[in-house]
Amino acid sequence: MSCNKIITITRQYGSGGRDIGRALAQKLEVSFYDKELITLAAKESGVHPEVFEEVDERPTNSLLYSLSTGLFRYGNGFSTMNDLPVNDRLYILQHKIIKELAEKENFVVVGRCADYVLRDCPNVVKVYIYADIDSRVQRAVERQEIDPARAKQAVLKADKNRANYYSFYSGKKWGLVENYDLCINSTHISDAQAVDLIIKYIDILNQA
Amino acid sequence: MSCNKIITITRQYGSGGRDIGRALAQKLEVSFYDKELITLAAKESGVHPEVFEEVDERPTNSLLYSLSTGLFRYGNGFSTMNDLPVNDRLYILQHKIIKELAEKENFVVVGRCADYVLRDCPNVVKVYIYADIDSRVQRAVERQEIDPARAKQAVLKADKNRANYYSFYSGKKWGLVENYDLCINSTHISDAQAVDLIIKYIDILNQA
Numbered sequence: 001m002s003c004n005k006i007i008t009i010t011r012q013y014g015s016g017g018r019d020i021g022r023a024l025a026q027k028l029e030v031s032f033y034d035k036e037l038i039t040l041a042a043k044e045s046g047v048h049p050e051v052f053e054e055v056d057e058r059p060t061n062s063l064l065y066s067l068s069t070g071l072f073r074y075g076n077g078f079s080t081m082n083d084l085p086v087n088d089r090l091y092i093l094q095h096k097i098i099k100e101l102a103e104k105e106n107f108v109v110v111g112r113c114a115d116y117v118l119r120d121c122p123n124v125v126k127v128y129i130y131a132d133i134d135s136r137v138q139r140a141v142e143r144q145e146i147d148p149a150r151a152k153q154a155v156l157k158a159d160k161n162r163a164n165y166y167s168f169y170s171g172k173k174w175g176l177v178e179n180y181d182l183c184i185n186s187t188h189i190s191d192a193q194a195v196d197l198i199i200k201y202i203d204i205l206n207q208a
Numbered sequence: 209m210s211c212n213k214i215i216t217i218t219r220q221y222g223s224g225g226r227d228i229g230r231a232l233a234q235k236l237e238v239s240f241y242d243k244e245l246i247t248l249a250a251k252e253s254g255v256h257p258e259v260f261e262e263v264d265e266r267p268t269n270s271l272l273y274s275l276s277t278g279l280f281r282y283g284n285g286f287s288t289m290n291d292l293p294v295n296d297r298l299y300i301l302q303h304k305i306i307k308e309l310a311e312k313e314n315f316v317v318v319g320r321c322a323d324y325v326l327r328d329c330p331n332v333v334k335v336y337i338y339a340d341i342d343s344r345v346q347r348a349v350e351r352q353e354i355d356p357a358r359a360k361q362a363v364l365k366a367d368k369n370r371a372n373y374y375s376f377y378s379g380k381k382w383g384l385v386e387n388y389d390l391c392i393n394s395t396h397i398s399d400a401q402a403v404d405l406i407i408k409y410i411d412i413l414n415q416a
Contacts, residue, residue, distance in 0.1 A: 128385065128391075130385050130386065132386075175385060177336065177338050177383065177385055177391045177393070178338065178340075180391075180393065181393045181396070182391070182392060182393065183336075183385045183388075183390070183391035183392075184390060184391075185385070185388065185389045185390065187389075188389070188413065189412055189413070193412045193415070196408070196412060197405075197408060197409060197412060200404070200405060200408045201405060204397055204401045204404065204405060205396065205397070207401070
C-alpha cells in the first residue's frame with residue numbers, strides 16, 4: 001500500500017504517551033488520532049460513540065472464531081458486521097479507517113495496534129513510550145484523583161488490557177522492543193523533551 | 209555510591225552496539241570499556257587474559273551455589289576466589305572494576321550487566337541497541353565471513369548466551385524495555401546517527 005508519513009505511538013498506561021503523541025502532532029502540524037478514531041468509526045457504522053468508548057482497546061475471543069467459521073464476510077460482497085460483538089466491530093472499523101487515512105495524510109496515531117495495522121507501510125515510525133511503575137502510578141493518582149493503591153491496580157489492569165488487545169489482534173507480544181523503532185522511558189524527561197527526541201529521530205531518518 | 213556520568217550500552221549481537229558505544233565514547237571524550245575490562249581483570253587477578261576471553265559474558269551455575277553454601281567469602285577477610293570457575297571470577301572482578309571506575313571517571317561501557325551492576329548510580333544512562341534479525345545476520349556475514357545460515361545461528365546463539373548471562377547474574381530478563389532509558393533500533397540508521405540520538409537524549413537530561 002502507498003502511505004504517507006505516519007508515527008504510531010504505543011504507550012504504557014500512565015507513561016504520558018498520549019500527551020506526547022498529541023504534542024508531537026501539533027509540533028509536526030499533522031493530524032492526531034486517538035479517541036478521534038472512535039468518533040470516525042461511530043460515524044461510519046451508525047453505532048453510538050459511547051458504545052464503542054466502552055470497549056475501546058479491549059479484545060473479545062469472538063473474531064477469530066467468526067473468521068474460522070466463515071461467519072465473517074465483511075468486504076466480500078455481503079456483511080455480517082452486525083452479528084459481531086462491538087469490540088470486534090470497532091477493531092475492524094478502526095483498522096480500515098487507519099489504513100484509509102494512511103493513504104490520504106500524515107498523522108500521529110496512539111494505540112489501536114496501529115503499528116501492526118500499518119506493518120506494510122514503509123514510512124511508518126513506530127515509537128513505544130514507557131515509564132517506571134512509580135511515576136505511572138503518580139500520574140494516575142493525579143489524573144484520576146484516586147489513592148496510590150487503587151492507581152497501581154488501574155495501571156496494571158490497563159497494561160494487561162492493552163497487552164491482551166494487542167496480542168489478540170496482532171498475534172504478537174505487546175511492548176517487545178522488536179516491534180518498535182524507538183523506545184523512550186519518559187520517567188526522567190518531560191513530554192516536550194520526549195517530543196524533541198522523536199523529532200530528532202525523524203530528522204535522522206530524513207538524512208539517511 | 210557516588211558515581212560519575214556513565215552510559216551503559218546493552219546490545220543484541222550484530223546490532224552495531226559495540227561500534228556505537230565506541231564512537232559515543234570518542235565523541236564524548238570519555239573512556240570506553242568493553243574487552244578492556246578483561247585486560248583489567250586479568251591484570252588484577254594474574255589470570256591470563258586469554259583464559260578470561262574464553263568465558264567472557266557466559267554464565268555458570270556455580271556462583272549461586274557457592275554463595276548459598278557460604279564457600280564464597282571474597283572481600284570478607286579471606287578469599288576462596290581461586291576455587292571459583294573462571295566465569296564467576298571474571299564476573300566478580302569486572303563487577304568490582306566497573307564500580308571502582310564509576311567512582312573515578314566518566315565512561316561508556318558495553319555489556320557485562322553494567323546497567324545492573326550500577327543500578328544504584330543516579331547518573332547512569334542505560335541504552336539498549338537492537339536491530340532486525342536480517343540486518344544482524346548481514347552484519348555477522350560481513351564480519352565473520354560466513355554464510356547466512358551459519359551467521360543466523362551465531363546471532364541467535366550469542367543472544368541466548370547474553371540473555372542467560374544477564375539473567376543469571378542480575379535475576380532480571382535481558383532486553384526488556386523496563387531495564388533501559390532509551391532503546392534504539394539500529395536497522396535503518398547509521399552508527400553515527402545512533403550516537404547523535406544518544407547524545408540528544410543526554411543533552412535533554414542535562415536540561416531537565
